[in-house]
Amino acid sequence: QKEVEQDPGPLSVPEGAIVSLNCTYSNSAFQYFMWYRQYSRKGPELLMYTYSSGNKEDGRFTAQVDKSSKYISLFIRDSQPSDSATYLCAMTGGGFKTIFGAGTRLFVKA
Amino acid sequence: EAQVTQNPRYLITVTGKKLTVTCSQNMNHEYMSWYRQDPGLGLRQIYYSMNVEVTDKGDVPEGYKVSRKEKRNFPLILESPSPNQTSLYFCASSGLAGGREQFFGPGTRLTVL
Numbered sequence: 045q046k047e048v049e050q051d052p053g054p055l056s057v058p059e060g061a062i063v064s065l066n067c068t069y070s071n072s073a074f075q076y077f078m079w080y081r082q083y084s085r086k087g088p089e090l091l092m093y094t095y096s097s098g099n100k101e102d103g104r105f106t107a108q109v110d111k112s113s114k115y116i117s118l119f120i121r122d123s124q125p126s127d128s129a130t131y132l133c134a135m136t137g138g139g140f141k142t143i144f145g146a147g148t149r150l151f152v153k154a
Numbered sequence: 155e156a157q158v159t160q161n162p163r164y165l166i167t168v169t170g171k172k173l174t175v176t177c178s179q180n181m182n183h184e185y186m187s188w189y190r191q192d193p194g195l196g197l198r199q200i201y202y203s204m205n206v207e208v209t210d211k212g213d214v215p216e217g218y219k220v221s222r223k224e225k226r227n228f229p230l231i232l233e234s235p236s237p238n239q240t241s242l243y244f245c246a247s248s249g250l251a252g253g254r255e256q257f258f259g260p261g262t263r264l265t266v267l
Contacts, residue, residue: 078255078256085261086260087246087258087261088197088244088258089258090256093254132196134197136253136254139253140187140202140253141210141212141253142212144189144196144198144199146195
């Protein structure tokens with residue numbers, strides 16, 4: 045079993061929809077939870093990170109962490125065609141070893 | 155401009171021919187890391203470095219070497235490349251403890267024939 049599971053998609057939604065992206069994990073030592081966005085032929089870029097459980101909001105993006113269920117989510121409100129990309133979750137235990145999910149491909153149709 | 159650079163961006167080589175992929179960052183970050191990205195497997199960490207002369211293995215270190223002699227540079231060395239090392243490689247750096255908020259380079263696409 046992988047330490048981090050992420051549905052690869054692809055996920056296709058109409059413009060303006062609310063998008064929900066999710067990851068589950070098995071290692072209870074993870075403390076920092078990150079979401080990266082990766083456009084085709086580019087390196088990943090950090091969207092946001094959260095520490096431990098709770099919610100964090102940044103513009104149209106909201107990250108949620110439920111450590112009791114070992115489940116994290118990224119919500120995108122009012123999705124735009126420019127949001128079409130691969131979204132990667134990542135986790136670390138506070139050390140420097142980082143585990144990434146396989147990524148979910150998102151398509152937002154105009 | 156704050157950035158992570160990698161060279162070369164594309165490389166085709168043959169089995170057994172030693173190669174080095176360079177990585178450099180201009181943000182004075184202490185933490186640097188190398189990943190490989192393969193379809194369906196996502197990013198997998200090869201090696202990371204917490205500071206000069208301090209490195210440690212990630213999840214897939216076999217067949218790779220690294221060194222960190224200067225803070226800004228973190229080269230990845232493949233002493234005897236094999237076809238299963240054909241992949242897309244990313245270097246990343248971070249100024250925060252725990253490796254969060256990593257800045258990634260543009261990637262190096264390596265093909266080993």
